[in-house]
Amino acid sequence: MSDIVPFVVFTLQAAVRAGTPLLFAVLGDILTERSGVMNLGIEGLMLVGAISGFVASYSTGNLFLAIVVAMLAGAALGLVHAFFTISLRVNQIVSGLAITMLGTGISGLWGKGYVGVVAQRFTPMRIPLLSDIPYIGTIFFNHSLLVYISYICVPLLWLFVYKTKYGMTLRAVGEAPEAADSRGINVFAVRYFYTVLGCSITAIGGAYLSLAYNSMWIENMTAGRGWIAIALVLFATWDPVKALFGAYLFGGVTALGFRLQAIGADIPTDFLRMLPYLLTVVVLIFTSTEKLRLRVGAPATLGIPYSREEKT
Amino acid sequence: MLEMKDIAKSFPGVKAVDDVSFVLKSGEVHTLLGENGAGKTTLMNILFGIYRQDSGEILIDGKHVKISSPHNAIAHGIGMVQQHFTLVPSFTVAENTVLGLRELGVFPRTGRVERRIRELGDTYGLKVDPDARAWTLSVGEKQRVEILKILYTGAKILILDEPTAVLVPHETRALFDALRKMKEADTSVVFISHKLDEVMQISDRITVLRKGLAVDTVDKKATTKAALAKMMVGRDLLVDVPRTDVETGSKILEVKNLRVNDDRGLTAVNDISFTVRAGEVLGIAGVEGNGQRELAECIYGMRKPLNGKVFIDGQDITRTPVRKRVQLGLSFIPQDRKGMAISPNLSVEENLFAKNYATQSVPSHPLLSNRTGVSTASRKLVRDFSIVTPSEKTRAKYLSGGNIQKVVLARELSSSPKAVIAAQPTRGLDVGAMEFVYKTLLEQKKKGAAVLLLAGDLDELFRLADRVAVIYGGKLVGYASPDSSNREKIGLMMSGASGAGDEA
Numbered sequence: 001m002s003d004i005v006p007f008v009v010f011t012l013q014a015a016v017r018a019g020t021p022l023l024f025a026v027l028g029d030i031l032t033e034r035s036g037v038m039n040l041g042i043e044g045l046m047l048v049g050a051i052s053g054f055v056a057s058y059s060t061g062n063l064f065l066a067i068v069v070a071m072l073a074g075a076a077l078g079l080v081h082a083f084f085t086i087s088l089r090v091n092q093i094v095s096g097l098a099i100t101m102l103g104t105g106i107s108g109l110w111g112k113g114y115v116g117v118v119a120q121r122f123t124p125m126r127i128p129l130l131s132d133i134p135y136i137g138t139i140f141f142n143h144s145l146l147v148y149i150s151y152i153c154v155p156l157l158w159l160f161v162y163k164t165k166y167g168m169t170l171r172a173v174g175e176a177p178e179a180a181d182s183r184g185i186n187v188f189a190v191r192y193f194y195t196v197l198g199c200s201i202t203a204i205g206g207a208y209l210s211l212a213y214n215s216m217w218i219e220n221m222t223a224g225r226g227w228i229a230i231a232l233v234l235f236a237t238w239d240p241v242k243a244l245f246g247a248y249l250f251g252g253v254t255a256l257g258f259r260l261q262a263i264g265a266d267i268p269t270d271f272l273r274m275l276p277y278l279l280t281v282v283v284l285i286f287t288s289t290e291k292l293r294l295r296v297g298a299p300a301t302l303g304i305p306y307s308r309e310e311k312t
Numbered sequence: 313m314l315e316m317k318d319i320a321k322s323f324p325g326v327k328a329v330d331d332v333s334f335v336l337k338s339g340e341v342h343t344l345l346g347e348n349g350a351g352k353t354t355l356m357n358i359l360f361g362i363y364r365q366d367s368g369e370i371l372i373d374g375k376h377v378k379i380s381s382p383h384n385a386i387a388h389g390i391g392m393v394q395q396h397f398t399l400v401p402s403f404t405v406a407e408n409t410v411l412g413l414r415e416l417g418v419f420p421r422t423g424r425v426e427r428r429i430r431e432l433g434d435t436y437g438l439k440v441d442p443d444a445r446a447w448t449l450s451v452g453e454k455q456r457v458e459i460l461k462i463l464y465t466g467a468k469i470l471i472l473d474e475p476t477a478v479l480v481p482h483e484t485r486a487l488f489d490a491l492r493k494m495k496e497a498d499t500s501v502v503f504i505s506h507k508l509d510e511v512m513q514i515s516d517r518i519t520v521l522r523k524g525l526a527v528d529t530v531d532k533k534a535t536t537k538a539a540l541a542k543m544m545v546g547r548d549l550l551v552d553v554p555r556t557d558v559e560t561g562s563k564i565l566e567v568k569n570l571r572v573n574d575d576r577g578l579t580a581v582n583d584i585s586f587t588v589r590a591g592e593v594l595g596i597a598g599v600e601g602n603g604q605r606e607l608a609e610c611i612y613g614m615r616k617p618l619n620g621k622v623f624i625d626g627q628d629i630t631r632t633p634v635r636k637r638v639q640l641g642l643s644f645i646p647q648d649r650k651g652m653a654i655s656p657n658l659s660v661e662e663n664l665f666a667k668n669y670a671t672q673s674v675p676s677h678p679l680l681s682n683r684t685g686v687s688t689a690s691r692k693l694v695r696d697f698s699i700v701t702p703s704e705k706t707r708a709k710y711l712s713g714g715n716i717q718k719v720v721l722a723r724e725l726s727s728s729p730k731a732v733i734a735a736q737p738t739r740g741l742d743v744g745a746m747e748f749v750y751k752t753l754l755e756q757k758k759k760g761a762a763v764l765l766l767a768g769d770l771d772e773l774f775r776l777a778d779r780v781a782v783i784y785g786g787k788l789v790g791y792a793s794p795d796s797s798n799r800e801k802i803g804l805m806m807s808g809a810s811g812a813g814d815e816a
Contacts, residue, residue, distance in 0.1 A: 164420075165416040171403075176399065176400040178398050179400050180400075181382065183413070
């Protein structure tokens, strides 16, 4: 039984590693959806983030620049989504799906020449002192820089969304845009801003995959993580702190799949790989009650374009 | 202090406001009186910066101003309480009050705001808990919050769009008291209404609008209800549709111990029992959201009861599907006109016969619809119910509210139902259409139908109902006879004051 402790510790460490790309994607999408814009384009955004970050790292060797490029690429796609859904009032689901397909296509095409090459990558950095704490240190403080950035993002975003006036404005726009409008808040500008910002943060999740998690470019390397992220946003009820738990829970299920395979457990690998998606379905079933939505201030206008003079 | 000069505004196909001028003095309550569609709300939406006028100008204290947005209007000291409240449900009262204001720091602190809201509430008699979340408030409280939001910004001009439509009598009185106090503080109030009694109570001056034109501005002291009614409608009104007494017959609609949940899974109808006899109108009075919708939908079969039974003509229909209920002679006029009563994108004709497959009033092939038969029959219905529509092929959504309701009445009542459920049948209708609805429902009663009328407007209940039951919090809290002398008593019961009613 003495094997069990290291097994658990390494699984948890892997959970953080596997959960981080989801966490970035979910945090970004929380901002976008809080403003009332539904975004089903996460999968595409992550792929574009992954390839653009990878290419930038390969060409310049500068990882900081790589993240900036990934964010800009995400922002550019976000701007497309914003233009279609906010200005043209295209159905948000359709536009989101188009973004996913567009992102998948662009990344595949662009990535053709980068398959199998090696680029500068994020390497694990031990945090002095903290990483010496037994177990906890290994699980949380022996990761790459991007993981630490995600740690900081969670409380910052939580404060931003719930405690600042900008967060108030954001929530009001998603929940009751006509109320926000009547108080002189520019609903369109707010939605544009958070759609673009959210998409750029989501793209970091993709860059994490190609620059830290896998450290190479593989076509379609997100493997459905974008869709899991969409479910996680609901699971987290648009709350950044709950998003952290959700992301690590899903990361843990993924990691457990790999771990069990590695120790040769007698479970079919297909079943293990299915686990995160199965959990997604279960989560969706339990997070769809009306009362919960009111309590947490769910963006009630999610998916509904805003128009001031609209007469139904 | 405020002047609107020759304001005009058109929407595609309609001239909503046609060269209207309007002067508001400081410290007065100025009523805009008119039927629905007369342009009252449009005119005020222009003043509040929601719409931009096509022509005309606005002067405040003699200076020209351009009001391009609600924010801009607030900066000019103008605030408006819309008919549909604009509160963020998950925010507290205090947060709703300061949302979007410049004074807000990066990390808003609401302590000071809450104190100020309490102060304002005490001054004007608009009490509300500043720490309560908006979604937990009653309609009356939400309205108070909307007014406080405006007072908080220090506005000197307050526009109220049909504020009493959602209030019970004693809440209306409290609102009027608050308005009088605001007058004393030199705040001007624009009061939009079509209820003459209230207009005569609260106004200093009255501007009557009809079909986008300003008919006249009069001093309250120099006018009468009848004169105003005539200006508003352009002809003399039937002041009272006489209530005919019909001998009541056997029990037609019977509900026993009904318990129904709402969409959120909370109890909406709690152990309700009543009987409606042939030739009787039972009125159910209540502020909206006290279970009326769930009750009506359950009787019609669109919502499953947790408990209890529904009978029509002595037959238990609790588990009967809607289609079967229709064939048994049950009709429903839903309160959600555009969402449930009609299909907005289908033609008038298609809406008139949307239920025909169940009732077979026009002979048709089992698979194919009988277009000619339907067209002929619908032309007759359009005539009989005087539905104003360009043609029977026009999409229903292009009709006015009154004509949409006539389409619904024609479909629901032309089959001579045994029982009619009418939920808020005159909400949002102008006086003419209202008269039509009253007349049609009373005809049904004369024909011996049992009518269940769910309404919030006491005048309506007094005109139509033979008995009035009051619903509050999903329970029938008491019965009263429909008599103006019972107005206060019924109002109290509607607001949940217990023990006010007779048991029956």
